[in-house]
Amino acid sequence: MRYETVIGLEVHVELATNSKIFCSCSAHSFGADPNSHVCPACCGMPGMLPVVNKRVVDFGMKAGLMLNCDINRTTTFDKKSYYYPDLPAAYQTTQWFAPVAVNGVVEIETSKGKKKVRIKQIHMEEDAGKLVHDIREDTTHVDFNRTSVPLIEIVSQPDLSSAEEVEAYLERLKTLLRYAKVAECEMAHGTMRCDVNLSVRPEGSDKLGVRAEMKNMNSIEAIKRAIEYETARHIDAIENGTEVLRQETRRWDDIKGKSYAMRTKETAGDYRYFPDPNVMPVVIDDAWFNEIKSSLPEFPEVKRARYTEEYALSDYDAEQLTKSIALCECFEGAFEVTKNAKDSANWILSEVMTILNARKMTYDQLTLDGRALGTLILLVTGGKVGRANAKKILAAMFDDPTIEPEKYAEENGFVMSNDTGKAEAVIKAVIAADPKSVADFKGGKEKALMALFGKCMKELKGNCDPQTLRKLLIDEINKA
Amino acid sequence: MNEMNKRIVVDDMLLTTDAPTTAGSKMLDGYMSLLEAEALTRAKAAEYTIGGKADVGEFSFDLLGETSYRGAIVQNGVLKNASAEIVASGDALAALCLDVNGTPRRAAAQYALVSVKPTYGRVSRYGTIPVACSGETVSVLAKTAGDCRALLDAIAGHDDKDGTSLPEELCNKVSEAVPVRRVALLKNFQADATVTEKIDAAIKEFTTNGIEVVEIDNEIFAAARTAWNVLMCAELCNNVSRYDGVKYGYRAENFSGIDELYTNSRTEAFGELLKTAILFGSETLSTENYMKVYDKCLRTRRVVCEEFAKIFSDFDALLLPACSTMTYTEKAIAENKHFVFEENLYTAPASITGLPAVVAGGVQLVGKAFSENALLDVAKILTKEAN
Numbered sequence: 004m005r006y007e008t009v010i011g012l013e014v015h016v017e018l019a020t021n022s023k024i025f026c027s028c029s030a031h032s033f034g035a036d037p038n039s040h041v042c043p044a045c046c047g048m049p050g051m052l053p054v055v056n057k058r059v060v061d062f063g064m065k066a067g068l069m070l071n072c073d074i075n076r077t078t079t080f081d082k083k084s085y086y087y088p089d090l091p092a093a094y095q096t097t098q099w100f101a102p103v104a105v106n107g108v109v110e111i112e113t114s115k116g117k118k119k120v121r122i123k124q125i126h127m128e129e130d131a132g133k134l135v136h137d138i139r140e141d142t143t144h145v146d147f148n149r150t151s152v153p154l155i156e157i158v159s160q161p162d163l164s165s166a167e168e169v170e171a172y173l174e175r176l177k178t179l180l181r182y183a184k185v186a187e188c189e190m191a192h193g194t195m196r197c198d199v200n201l202s203v204r205p206e207g208s209d210k211l212g213v214r215a216e217m218k219n220m221n222s223i224e225a226i227k228r229a230i231e232y233e234t235a236r237h238i239d240a241i242e243n244g245t246e247v248l249r250q251e252t253r254r255w256d257d258i259k260g261k262s263y264a265m266r267t268k269e270t271a272g273d274y275r276y277f278p279d280p281n282v283m284p285v286v287i288d289d290a291w292f293n294e295i296k297s298s299l300p301e302f303p304e305v306k307r308a309r310y311t312e313e314y315a316l317s318d319y320d321a322e323q324l325t326k327s328i329a330l331c332e333c334f335e336g337a338f339e340v341t342k343n344a345k346d347s348a349n350w351i352l353s354e355v356m357t358i359l360n361a362r363k364m365t366y367d368q369l370t371l372d373g374r375a376l377g378t379l380i381l382l383v384t385g386g387k388v389g390r391a392n393a394k395k396i397l398a399a400m401f402d403d404p405t406i407e408p409e410k411y412a413e414e415n416g417f418v419m420s421n422d423t424g425k426a427e428a429v430i431k432a433v434i435a436a437d438p439k440s441v442a443d444f445k446g447g448k449e450k451a452l453m454a455l456f457g458k459c460m461k462e463l464k465g466n467c468d469p470q471t472l473r474k475l476l477i478d479e480i481n482k483a
Numbered sequence: 484m485n486e487m488n489k490r491i492v493v494d495d496m497l498l499t500t501d502a503p504t505t506a507g508s509k510m511l512d513g514y515m516s517l518l519e520a521e522a523l524t525r526a527k528a529a530e531y532t533i534g535g536k537a538d539v540g541e542f543s544f545d546l547l548g549e550t551s552y553r554g555a556i557v558q559n560g561v562l563k564n565a566s567a568e569i570v571a572s573g574d575a576l577a578a579l580c581l582d583v584n585g586t587p588r589r590a591a592a593q594y595a596l597v598s599v600k601p602t603y604g605r606v607s608r609y610g611t612i613p614v615a616c617s618g619e620t621v622s623v624l625a626k627t628a629g630d631c632r633a634l635l636d637a638i639a640g641h642d643d644k645d646g647t648s649l650p651e652e653l654c655n656k657v658s659e660a661v662p663v664r665r666v667a668l669l670k671n672f673q674a675d676a677t678v679t680e681k682i683d684a685a686i687k688e689f690t691t692n693g694i695e696v697v698e699i700d701n702e703i704f705a706a707a708r709t710a711w712n713v714l715m716c717a718e719l720c721n722n723v724s725r726y727d728g729v730k731y732g733y734r735a736e737n738f739s740g741i742d743e744l745y746t747n748s749r750t751e752a753f754g755e756l757l758k759t760a761i762l763f764g765s766e767t768l769s770t771e772n773y774m775k776v777y778d779k780c781l782r783t784r785r786v787v788c789e790e791f792a793k794i795f796s797d798f799d800a801l802l803l804p805a806c807s808t809m810t811y812t813e814k815a816i817a818e819n820k821h822f823v824f825e826e827n828l829y830t831a832p833a834s835i836t837g838l839p840a841v842v843a844g845g846v847q848l849v850g851k852a853f854s855e856n857a858l859l860d861v862a863k864i865l866t867k868e869a870n
């Protein structure tokens with residue numbers, strides 16, 4: 004018999020707001036000392052009251068609109084109760100009854116073509132703290148820096164059927180949320196986390212099989228492995244009766260490549276959801292809604308089409324640039340200055356990419372100002388700065404965003420000279436110091452000219468037009 | 484007014500930074516807060532001095548304070564209230580109390596004091612120990628309506644630190660309240676002779692002063708009590724979950740593992756009434772009961788609000804007792820473990836709706852939102868204060 008896997012995802016995404024969801028503590032504590040970004044409110048001390056950070060609602064709405072959701076114009080917060088040492092008030096404030104966004108859809112593309120994945124809802128909530136186990140002392144410490152950092156949970160319908168589709172879906176979420184600048188979505192940083200609900204049924208059946216919820220996958224690769232393992236486990240159980248499948252939560256162990264039962268439906272706690280009386284319903288009026296709607300970026304596909312039509316870029320260049328909103332913004336900024344789309348795209352896709360790769364940076368980490376890049380490009384095309392020196396300036400601009408290319412070129416002696424007298428003097432000195440290369444060249448060795456040319460260019464710090472230099476050099480050799 | 488005359492006490496539900504805040508619970512024995520209650524900060528800014536803290540029953544959930552881990556205050560078998568004792572004795576001009584389940588109102592009635600529970604959201608709850616957040620309010624207890632009004636004016640107003648705090652322009656609506664001219668009296672309330680005596684006296688005083696008192700029939704108040712008991716216990720259950728023996732407060736000496744640490748700490752530190760409320764509240768929030776019980780009570784809350792709106796389309800205030808009897812004996816509460824749940828028949832209507840309530844002359848007046856100043860004015864007839 005043939006089987007099909009039915010998968011729904013619950014994706015937690017940390018929102019990139021400056022402060023936490025209900026207090027004014029900084030939400031960014033990556034690498035900070037434990038409990039250095041906390042206050043009595045996010046530590047759950049009695050008497051402190053939550054005050055909703057409006058930016059979190061802005062970002063929640065943006066995420067909803069990017070995923071084609073309907074926005075609940077009155078959205079409310081609820082309490083979810085459970086005991087765990089990383090949850091200081093023993094409840095998490097989340098959205099149970101009226102989440103910010105519902106009924107969305109995301110289109111993904113895999114080797115099997117395009118597919119629509121329905122989004123059930125997106126709700127906003129606060130994150131919990133972190134437990135740090137100290138094996139030597141056999142103690143556990145708790146760090147509340149992450150407590151109350153805003154999250155959204157994106158709940159899909161069970162519309163996915165393979166690891167490949169899951170990967171495409173997660174990549175799509177990442178792209179869309181990064182486009183809207185609401186989240187980093189980096190699994191390695193914990194800013195995107197994913198639980199997988201999976202069941203298996205005979206192909207064509209309309210009845211869902213027994214569902215397992217898998218937790219603790221820390222990379223897309225781990226998610227794919229977990230899906231494959233779990234699918235095989237379910238089929239084995241159905242076909243060979245190796246075990247009785249139960250509705251349960253399972254923990255994925257990526258080292259062992261196995262999943263383990265954590266709790267069954269019967270032993271799962273009751274979260275006792277109820278409306279949080281301390282957080283008034285958030286009413287999104289037309290003005291607010293329209294403000295958010297008009298702040299949304301173009302969707303990647305729209306941008307891509309525009310790049311080929313409006314800027315006459317190749318399909319390939321347009322596709323590469325629209326992979327990241329940071330690249331798009333850099334390109335659009337550069338174009339504003341150069342009015343030359345091809346040059347702007349080329350610089351980004353070659354020189355900028357080279358530096359990003361060398362520094363192991365993601366596209367979204369690019370903070371280079373596109374207009375500054377545009378100015379640099381004009382310096383090159385205008386013959387004021389040599390290409391090799393322009394690359395040095397670009398590298399410097401990565402380190403220091405305040406650098407103005409023209410000023411920097413002047414201050415560091417990167418401006419090309421029209422003074423042929425200076426070049427001629429250098430050429431004479433180089434020729435005099437290397438008679439062997441001169442003789443070799445005269446003897447027909449083209450390579451020898453390149454050696455002399457390189458030495459001259461180095462002496463001139465690159466500030467000479469290569470064509471001119473080459474001509475002057477040959478003239479001088481012939482004279483000699 | 485000289486300094487001595489502006490000395491007040493705060494009950495142990497309000498956080499203070501110079502003295503422990505225990506909420507009357509062994510769980511918080513010796514708990515020192517990092518921040519103080521906003522109401523207290525504002526009182527100090529208005530040059531009130533803080534004379535000390537008054538004990539409360541565990542999380543101020545009982546009748547008068549008898550469930551405090553420090554023990555009940557009892558004289559000749561009669562229960563006493565710490566805040567009211569201090570105010571009645573003249574050691575303080577007034578007390579700031581958190582009205583969770585009506586304690587300050589019952590105390591005012593039984594000590595012949597005045598208490599005002601302002602409109603919900605007019606006084607910040609920042610820095611008050613949370614119990615039943617949807618209805619609890621910082622209230623004022625004093626000998627006179629005038630002193631209540633002055634202290635209330637000092638602590639009221641919008642506070643950014645409380646998400647349920649009303650905007651300043653709404654808080655200021657108290658100045659527009661119309662004087663109380665027509666009062667509705669709830670027919671057939673259950674109370675003993677010591678209470679009916681006070682009600683009759685109040686009717687007489689009002690009538691003499693040209694205020695009309697008309698009896699009305701209304702069945703909804705029994706439902707308000709049931710609903711408030713459910714909402715209050717559920718919220719309490721959730722709010723006291725944070726006291727788990729991990730971060731601060733009482734921790735059991737013997738435990739193995741985190742679950743036992745939670746269980747033993749809470750079992751040893753919480754009193755019996757609180758445990759009853761926790762278990763009851765927890766049940767009403769279970770997946771099985773939520774729609775059947777909790778959601779129904781939220782709807783009842785709306786119905787009670789609508790009923791009040793109907794009453795107030797015809798009347799300026801509702802007159803009703805604050806308690807079933809003028810003295811609670813130790814014996815009576817020992818015999819009836821549900822006494823407090825029954826007794827909030829009188830206090831639940833104002834708690835569940837967030838409407839203002841004033842107790843004076845041993846009786847209670849509930850008014851429209853933002854009518855607390857008008858209620859205090861009419862209360863002066865009962866306290867024989869000059870207007």
Ligand SMILES: [Zn+2]
Nearest residue numbers: 026028042045
């Ligand atoms: Zn905080």
